[in-house]
Amino acid sequence: MPSNVLIDVQKLEKKYGDNEVLKEIDGTVAAGQVICVIGPSGSGKSTFLRCLNLLEQPTSGQVLFEGKDTQTLNETELTTMRERMGMVFQNFNLFPNMTVLENLKLAPIRVKHMSDAEAGEKALNLLKRVGLGEKTDVYPASLSGGQQQRVAIARALAMDPEVLLFDEPTSALDPEMVGEVLAVMKELAEEGMTMVVVTHEMGFAREVADQVWFMADGYILEKNEPNELFNHPQNERTQDFISKII
Ligand code: ADP
């Protein structure tokens, strides 16, 4: 195994009651890699992502982050691990009662004990980076969905994460706003950010992913480089899924 593995998933299983949602999931994410996870609705993609940072407790198996079994972390280590795995959700999850700048400053001040001035400067730089340097003092509700999602990405970056996990970041957006969010994500990928992206944007997966993982019924049925996976899917389920979406 390469030494730069950040996330190592071994025989991960998750059950909700009798419902086995994740079955024998194995996979590694190396530093700088972009993994796109695709597959039909209900196949376990969100659950998989949430098991990576223990928003969901796996039923069995292991998730190693930077070589450490996440199940063995104490409270402090768990908090640190979650800081290092930033997450971006479908519905942005911004704090509605705070300005854009306050949204970005909150965690660095509270969790990292950054000074207000330092957090503010960092927040402004990140907002400029996602093209929203003029929106510091507005509230999320006054922004478009695409702008809100770019704020959410900037907020995740404010904690200097090692990895970013995205759960269908463009699925809640009007079609004309999808591009601006994907452009920010593509730029991050080019800058070397490690990312695991659950997405239905096959163009993005094709262009940006180092590997695409196809999930169905709780299994990762196929993993490959995007060109191989999209042009020569091996598994029948992958073939079927791809023929329907492309
Ligand atoms: P996807 O993101 O691929 O659409 P999910 O991971 O959301 O799939 O869901 C996979 C399966 O797990 C579904 O059958 C869903 O109903 C079930 N599931 C997800 N979260 C929960 C939960 N908190 N409690 C019970 N069942 C859940």
Ligand code: MG
């Ligand atoms: Mg989902």
